[in-house]
């Protein structure tokens with residue numbers, strides 16, 4: 015099977031393939047988690063843990079949490095060149111494809127890729143584009159909590175109703191799932207595209223900075239280091255009541271090293287994230303309500319995503335719902351496993367289960383409402399929580415006689431009265447071939463299994479189908495991107511050596527130069543498995559020296 019299951023995460027990506035011996039997770043520099051971080055230099059592109067290291071000393075060339083920008087028209091500049099979010103993501107996918115092919119000795123041409131359930135049309139389109147730019151075909155796009163449910167449900171025979179609570183690095187998703195006789199049915203879903211571990215890191219880093227008492231400017235560079243320190247402290251606080259942050263050479267002031275020494279108690283951290291976690295539980299309850307269920311109907315609440323390891327998540331859910339949630343086995347791998355299992359189902363290898371997914375939001379077009387003083391309102395065509403694929407038709411009447419076309423604005427969201435509360439996902443011109451006095455058209459919205467929309471119109475009086483180009487916010491132009499030609503490097507020795515050499519030529523202290531030279535020699539002579547540790551040491555040293563420079 016030439017399919018890869020890809021969980022393209024905000025912080026980490028995971029890839030799984032199907033082999034005769036079972037499922038296999040692709041390994042990146044010794045770990046199945048690939049940090050979703052991309053560094054671009056003149057030598058080429060580095061993705062993963064090495065790019066994460068580079069972020070400390072070359073932040074201007076490094077993209078972190080790019081998934082948060084997917085579907086927007088924001089660009090990032092790396093090494094002096096502009097990239098769209100989908101181009102950066104495509105480099106991550108290319109790394110996955112290359113590594114899988116090297117490790118498995120096979121060609122991979124297709125993939126099942128996952129997206130947060132609450133990802134909108136533009137974000138889905140951007141993800142599909144990223145996959146294609148990386149040279150893979152999209153076999154299916156599935157929702158992350160649904161994928162987690164597939165992996166959870168794969169070895170369960172009993173019928174049950176449960177919630178999947180997925181709190182990751184950048185996004186929160188909640189889905190209510192019904193398993194019955196091999197049918198995995200999503201009955202309701204909701205979430206927040208901008209809530210996750212990244213936000214907790216940011217809040218914690220602010221607290222650490224406040225407690226440090228340093229009176230130096232917090233540069234972007236220090237912020238990156240501080241974020242990494244905060245993330246580590248946060249993870250430690252999941253198993254410890256308190257952490258002591260102790261960074262001997264955090265920064266420099268007047269050539270003197272500044273020692274970062276801060277203590278954080280678990281409760282302090284919980285206070286920082288209380289509001290966010292409360293909101294996730296409120297979303298869980300409102301999603302249940304949408305599906306006309308009560309919390310007592312749920313047989314289980316399954317937790318997945320790295321941030322659900324925070325004990326406060328479990329406490330809050332228990333406190334507010336009276337239900338003790340359970341952490342899914344392998345919370346980091348479940349989404350990727352679900353993706354490849356879905357690939358196997360589509361290929362007919364695993365024919366036991368069938369997936370019914372739904373749309374997490376309503377889709378419609380803006381119309382003028384006479385009774386509301388000709389205000390623009392949202393006229394919904396496909397309703398939230400409708401199973402996909404689905405096609406729905408709505409009829410619209412012309413405003414003027416002999417109107418030659420209908421310019422339709424397509425929206426996604428729930429607020430019918432206040433259009434601005436919804437997201438505009440694109441527009442389209444439906445041209446009327448034979449204008450008549452009181453014209454009307456039927457507009458058909460079709461949502462496929464990937465959650466992607468297509469729209470066609472029909473002239474009522476002639477039955478003529480009108481196709482228009484559905485212009486989403488995602489431009490097609492980057493399809494001809496030059497990322498295809500960029501090399502994904504496995505090693506980045508040269509990038510690091512370049513940094514060292516530059517420092518050696520600068521006017522740092524002789525003793526620092528001697529230290530650097532020694533480190534350089536140690537690195538060059540090291541076995542590959544030792545390199546990672548030395549690399550960290552080098553990065554720390556460069557970071558510190560550059561800072562004082």
Ligand SMILES: Nc1ncnc2c1ncn2[C@@H]1O[C@H](COP(=O)(O)OP(=O)(O)OP(=O)(O)O)[C@@H](O)[C@H]1O
Nearest residue numbers: 023024025026182183184185211252319320321323
């Ligand atoms: N033991 C832990 N305690 C607290 N947080 C953790 C722990 N382990 C991982 N995390 C956090 O989980 C997040 C990563 O989770 P995950 O890998 O599920 O996210 P992702 O898939 O990259 O993001 P998303 O699904 O939102 O796109 C990071 O913010 C990380 O710091």
Ligand SMILES: [Mg+2]
Nearest residue numbers: 023182319349
């Ligand atoms: Mg995830």
